[in-house]
Amino acid sequence: MSGKQREYRGRIRSTQSLKKIFRAMELIAASRIGKARQRLGESAPYTRAIQRAISSVAYHSHTDHPLTSDRDDTNRVAVLVITADRGMAGAYSANVIREAERLRERLEANGKEVVQYASGRRAVSYYRFRNRELAAEWDDGSDSPKFERAIEIADTLYDAFSAAPEDGGVSEIHVVYTRFNSMVNQEPWVIRMLPIEIVEGVSEPSAEVTPLYDFEPSAEEVLDSLLPRYIRARIFTCLLQAAASELANRQRAMNTAVTNAEDIIRQYTRLANSARQAEITQEISEIVSGADALAAGS
């Protein structure tokens, strides 16, 4: 076997083993995505319940809570980016980071100073590489987020929001994540977490007399205990959506990788075959011309 042929065979073999890896990762992503979507569904009642309760409080009391009102004593704003821990998910992380950078430009154009938070190793390494300062970072478990992680992130952001300006307090909190619309459609999405805009899930600005709510112990205290839970639930939902999107992206990327590997294998097989034929042709012509030379010599 000549050098050329051996080279092609080697490439085919390595591509074949890569293809097996891609296929395995596609199957793993496919099996996890069901679970991720299920968890997203299971967390929905909780978030919905909290959202409904918050809008009820907002409607039936006239409390000015710091979490719902704008603060203008600082121009620092926090941006949390949620990406994957690992690559191999196509442009998933790159898209979220690009969206985050766009948001950053927009905020800076408005005279804000951005404090960056990152979840997921891809975002962390992106900002590290560019020597950008991260206020806090979380990694590990991006494809199956735990509620404890959501609490950690939410409490950190909440602390930053309630801190005084000189202690690094921020006036707004934005979250950039990937929204899971469907198996084939996920998009980078920006939400403003704080101050809360109470517009979603508004159910009853109807003409009838709204019932008088009884708050126990008081509207302020109910809101005090509701809002941190609300932020946790929102962050958790974001994490779950990002996880489902990550897995869907990974499945798609790996599927493409398998197809590409098959293409490469087919190409190299053809090249190897033609190299083999060329070698045989060459050997035949060598033998024939050798025999000719011998016949001519005798």
Next chain:
Amino acid sequence: MAATISVFIVAPDQTLWSGTARSVSAPTVEGSIGLLAQHEPVLSVLRAGTVAVVADDGARTELPITGGFLSFDEDTVTIVTDPGSGVAAAE
């Protein structure tokens, strides 16, 4: 006549209990609250304790919770519990 209320008890990652019930009682920060149908709308902060639900077939379910809050409106009670609730009640 049996006036019933619909009950949803949810945790961050699952629904712990849902269905129709005759009464619900829950531990609030100020004591304890018992809810029957036609109760006035209420939003309340809960402390750690036990939520008891009497289903419309008379079966009584008790769920330990670590905290949360409760909202009642139009004969629907929603109890949002903190993580770690309902563990002992897993049947």
